[in-house]
Amino acid sequence: xxxxxxxxxxxxxxxxxxxxxxxxxxxxxxxxxxxxxxxxxxxxxxxxxxxxxxxxxxxxxxxxxxxxxxxxxxxxxxxxxxxxxxxxxxxxxxxxxxxxxxxxxxxxxxxxxxxxxxxxxxxxxxxxxxxxxxxxxxxxxxxxxxxxxxxxxxxxxxxxxxxxxxxxxxxxxxxxxxxxxxxxxxxxxxxxxxxxxxxxxxxxxxxxxxxxxxxxxxxxxxxxxxxxxxxxxxxxxxxxxxxxxxxxxxxxxxxxxxxxxxxxxxxxxxxxxxxxxxxxxxxxxxxxxxxxxxxxx
Numbered sequence: 001x002x003x004x005x006x007x008x009x010x011x012x013x014x015x016x017x018x019x020x021x022x023x024x025x026x027x028x029x030x031x032x033x034x035x036x037x038x039x040x041x042x043x044x045x046x047x048x049x050x051x052x053x054x055x056x057x058x059x060x061x062x063x064x065x066x067x068x069x070x071x072x073x074x075x076x077x078x079x080x081x082x083x084x085x086x087x088x089x090x091x092x093x094x095x096x097x098x099x100x101x102x103x104x105x106x107x108x109x110x111x112x113x114x115x116x117x118x119x120x121x122x123x124x125x126x127x128x129x130x131x132x133x134x135x136x137x138x139x140x141x142x143x144x145x146x147x148x149x150x151x152x153x154x155x156x157x158x159x160x161x162x163x164x165x166x167x168x169x170x171x172x173x174x175x176x177x178x179x180x181x182x183x184x185x186x187x188x189x190x191x192x193x194x195x196x197x198x199x200x201x202x203x204x205x206x207x208x209x210x211x212x213x214x215x216x217x218x219x220x221x222x223x224x225x226x227x228x229x230x231x232x233x234x235x236x237x238x239x240x241x242x243x244x245x246x247x248x249x250x251x252x253x254x255x256x257x258x259x260x261x262x263x264x265x266x267x268x269x270x271x272x273x274x275x276x277x278x279x280x281x282x283x284x285x286x287x288x289x290x291x292x293x294x295x296x297x
Contacts, residue, residue, distance in 0.1 A: 001207050003220040008038055015052025016042045016115075021198060021216045023248060030196045030218060031240025032171050034062065034253055035121035038200065038214070041070065042115050044108035054103040057283040058272050059095035060263045061129045061246075061253040063122045063170070066091040067156055067177070069200070069234070071108065071115035076278040077101035081135040090138040090156060092167055096124065098263065099133035102278045118200070118236055120175070123246045126255050128170045142166030150181030150229075158240065160189045173240030180204075180229035188225040188237050195219045195239035202233025250286060 004027055008019030019038035022030065044052075056076075066073065068087045075091050076082050078100040084107070085091045093101060108115060124131065144155045144163040157167040158174040165175075174189055180202070188195045197204075198216040204227045206217055219225035227235070246253050252260045266272050268285050 001219060001223050001225065002209075002217065004218040005211065006216040006218065008214040008216075011037075013054065015049065016040070018119075019214055027218055028248075029123065029194075029242070029246065030238055031173055031194045032122045032124075032243050033120055033173075033175075033196075033238045033240065034123045034246050034248065035119075036198065036216070036238070037119045038198070039119060040114065040116040044071075044105060044112055044115060046108075046110065046112040048105055048109040048112075050109075053105060055281050055283050056100050056102045056274050056278055057251055058098060058100045058263065058267050059093075059251050059253075060098050060259070061124055061255075062095050063124065064091075064093045064095070064101075065120045065122060065157065065175070066103075066117065067120075068115075068117035071105075071113055071117065073115070073117075074104045074106045075101060075135075076104075076275040077133075077135055078273045078275050079133050079135055080276045081137075082277050083135070083137045085137070088140045088143070088154065090143065090167055092136050092138065092157070094124070094131065094134045094170070096128070096131035096133045098266070098272055099135075100272055100274055100282070102275055104278075118198075120238070121253065122169070122171075122173065123243050123253055125171050125243055129254060129259075131170075136168060138165075138167050150184035151186055152179045153177065153186075171241055171243060174237065176237040178233075178235045178237065180233045180235060182229055182231055185226060185228045186235070186237075188219065188239060190224065191239075192221070193239045193241055194221065195225050195237070197225075197227060198236045198238070200234035200236055203230040204228060204233055204235065205230050
């Protein structure tokens with residue numbers, strides 16, 4: 001049943017750390033999911049410094065998917081959107097040929113509070129990589145909820161178990177949030193797709209093995225994929241139809257390396273429009289690391 005287990009790696013975003021799961025050396029993608037960060041939980045104090053915010057930065061070739069368990073994030077982008085996201089909602093931003101956006105913790109700055117969520121990137125099919133950039137916000141009413149036998153689930157995006165979320169996607173996928181009571185058992189959809197489950201909180205058992213929070217369990221294709229909650233747990237399940245190889249460099253995703261190089265040049269030269277309502281600063285393109293000194297010179 002198991003193909004691989006990925007343990008999150010702690011990465012600093014400057015003001016706080018995230019647990020990075022995808023991409024991983026041995027597993028670059030699960031279906032179309034090419035990036036998966038576990039944000040928090042982190043407790044912010046009132047008066048949070050502005051350098052904790054994620055300043056305007058660019059993307060191409062993907063959709064960013066923001067989903068929160070606690071807290072609030074303010075999103076602004078270069079297609080004119082300004083939208084706070086709260087728990088149980090979805091911000092789905094399609095970068096396509098190019099978009100810029102910021103993510104700011106303005107409510108936490110005023111009131112303090114806990115921030116906890118997942119940010120995922122979903123690669124676009126090759127035919128849609130250069131689509132027009134767009135942004136959509138979906139409320140809790142757009143996300144089907146199902147509950148039975150100690151299992152409460154919310155379909156964040158895609159299709160599963162005969163339900164379809166209201167979120168517009170570009171390729172077949174599923175993205176599910178499960179809250180599980182101890183002993184509750186769940187099975188992932190069996191569509192022949194790539195599938196994985198990430199343990200946000202608690203612990204689960206698969207094939208007699210126990211996995212704690214911070215692990216992504218990647219299931220072998222062609223086999224049933226199921227798990228049982230060993231304790232009160234939160235699990236996010238992802239999966240979908242594979243799209244083929246994708247390259248990632250900084251915030252850019254593409255099926256072509258040369259397209260990423262063009263995006264880097266565009267950002268460096270200031271040819272990508274900043275968010276309409278947040279254009280006073282931006283994150284520069286990271287400098288290339290210097291090559292090691294030549295000991296023979």
